[in-house]
Amino acid sequence: MLIWPNAGSFDANAATIMLAWNGTREAKHALDGALPLMQHARKVIVFGVDRCDGMHIPGADVSAHLARHGVRAEARHTLSGAGIGIGDAVLSEISDCGVGLLVMGGYGHSRLREKLVGGVTRDVLREMTVPVLMAH
Numbered sequence: 001m002l003i004w005p006n007a008g009s010f011d012a013n014a015a016t017i018m019l020a021w022n023g024t025r026e027a028k029h030a031l032d033g034a035l036p037l038m039q040h041a042r043k044v045i046v047f048g049v050d051r052c053d054g055m056h057i058p059g060a061d062v063s064a065h066l067a068r069h070g071v072r073a074e075a076r077h078t079l080s081g082a083g084i085g086i087g088d089a090v091l092s093e094i095s096d097c098g099v100g101l102l103v104m105g106g107y108g109h110s111r112l113r114e115k116l117v118g119g120v121t122r123d124v125l126r127e128m129t130v131p132v133l134m135a136h
Contacts, residue, residue: 001106003125003132014100014131015042019073020090020120021059022048026105029135031062034103035069037133044073047093049086087123099130106134 017038021027038044044066046059059075066073076097078089094102106121124132 001134003128003134005128005130016045016097016099017041017043017101017103018045018047018090018094018097018099019059019062020048020102020104020124021046021062022105023062024105026107026136028105030103030105030133031066033135034101034133035066035071037101038066038071038073038103039069041071044071045093045097045099046073046075047090048075048077049089050077050079085120085123087120087127090120090124091127091129094130102128102130102132104132104134106136 014037017034019027019031019034019038021031046063046066048059059073059077063073063075076093078084078093084092090102090104093099102124104121104124107119121134
């Protein structure tokens with residue numbers, strides 16, 4: 001599903017694409033759906049949040065997978081204890097890197113859990129500034 005923000009104008013042929021990566025089935029579906037777009041992008045960023053010790057870069061493995069499909073991707077990450085929510089970290093990275101399209105999985109948890117404690121999907125959709133290609 002391609003979701004457009006309420007405001008602004010956007011180039012349908014995004015030169016910089018960011019994949020919000022957490023290794024879930026939904027993120028994999030989003031990657032699969034966006035692969036043809038990524039193959040034509042000038043720059044692809046794989047962005048993850050490191051919930052552990054800061055030694056493992058989330059997205060490094062998927063960047064290697066993308067390279068096998070002709071996509072040069074840069075793995076970037078932030079630490080979960082950096083005092084910012086994951087959704088806000090994704091939105092901040094979009095702004096900092098000049099991203100034109102965000103690719104992400106949606107609703108990796110049950111709807112009840114999302115409703116009770118919130119979630120990255122809801123945070124991003126509420127505040128998105130670029131089109132989002134989302135898969136469930």
